[in-house]
Amino acid sequence: MTALLSAQQRDALERWLAHLRALDGAAANTITAYGRDVTGFLAFLATHRGGAEGTAALASLPLQDIRAWMAHERARGLSARSLARALSAVKRFTAWIADREGSDATALLSTRGPKFRRKLPRPLSEDGARAMLDSVGDQSREDWIAARDTAVVTLLYGCGLRISEALGLTGAAHPLPDILRITGKGGKTRLVPVLPAARAAVADYVRLCPFDLTASEALFRGARGGPLNPRLIALAMERTRLQLGLPATATPHALRHSFATHLLSAGGDLRAIQELLGHASLSTTQAYTAVDAARLMEVYEKAHPRA
Structure with a gap:
């Protein structure tokens, strides 16, 4: 062309x-x-x-x-x-x-583009997300691969990472610190707190992994030792959702949506969630979460300055 x-x-x-x-x-x-x-x-x-x-x-x-x-x-x-x-x-x-x-x-x-309806994200329910984390490791017969898949999906849901961000971690990230510095889209960096469950899941994977996880190379490895292909995580989640009866929207990226939605539903601050996700616009974060209008009004009233 x-x-x-x-x-x-x-x-x-x-x-x-x-x-x-x-x-x-x-x-x-x-x-x-x-x-x-x-x-x-x-x-x-x-x-x-x-x-x-x-x-x-x-x-x-x-x-x-x-x-x-x-x-x-x-x-x-x-x-x-x-x-x-x-x-x-x-x-x-x-x-x-x-x-x-x-x-x-x-x-x-000044040319106007075609109109289209944005697809709203469909996060998992809290029970569905927990079931995914508990069961995704069951799809592999090898203990270290089961631990690897569990560690990755735990990072997606527990820290709100994109799949590319999780697989972009190197051996230098282990043991996981209390705060991870993540470089996201456009080279923007953000600080993400690490839950004990995520730290433990990664530690379990590292303990079982048969490869030498050097500081400069990928933390998560494929069966032959190379960097893990994100498609393998998607396949593991696909098998798991079929086993659990979860919807087809139960994808790696849906765990990031779930992270944001469940935080907001539990009373999290929309601005803080925006920072955790690395969104430049608050409207993006709002569209990223699936909460009802009453909950959004509650968040708005708490955040709005009063005379």
Whole structure:
């Protein structure tokens, strides 16, 4: 697809992605997705307009060409959510170009993305989460793998970690401290308290693990000693949910949702939970939790300054 881009477009795209990586601290997956989305957009324009153009052409791009690209993407099966993300990437790239070239890209930047309904997270019930932690180790015949899977899901639920964050821990993290410093999305760091149950689960895994867990290498290992593939945790949870009769939404990420929801339901402060999850926006944290309106009003009334 990049063959359809002009040399100037390819150079600008590489410089923009480098800017996002170095200055904005965007995550690797975000960089990859943005690069793919913008490349697809520029490649479509090259075909639609009869050849690749320079970056200046983006500023004068007519609205009908933008709509033609969006219609093309929808026709090939792209969801409204994915198209909205792609349009966001294209806008960011165009705004960066316009800022450097002094051009006016109002038409593209004012384009509205498709409407879509955000999927609300579905956390496990408290009983379901406990059952998952108690049973996930039963899926393996090897004691050390059973202990490993239990340790990982305990970190997801007990500390609210993303699966990538848990599997990103190295041997230097053992024994787990009272407070973990986690580097999350966009390179942002946060401090996460470690429950005794999580510390004990990891210690049990380390004791049984047959591999040398050096400080610089992955803490959680696969059967052959390499870094643990997150898919293996997802499979262990899938088998467990089928055994327990839990819903299909009982995934590794659902444990992070459950962590937030259960903390808030137990009286946790929404701002504190926001910090624990590493969310930049409080609205993100609110959407992340599944609590009823009465509970949210109770939290709001406690937090709202009174005259």
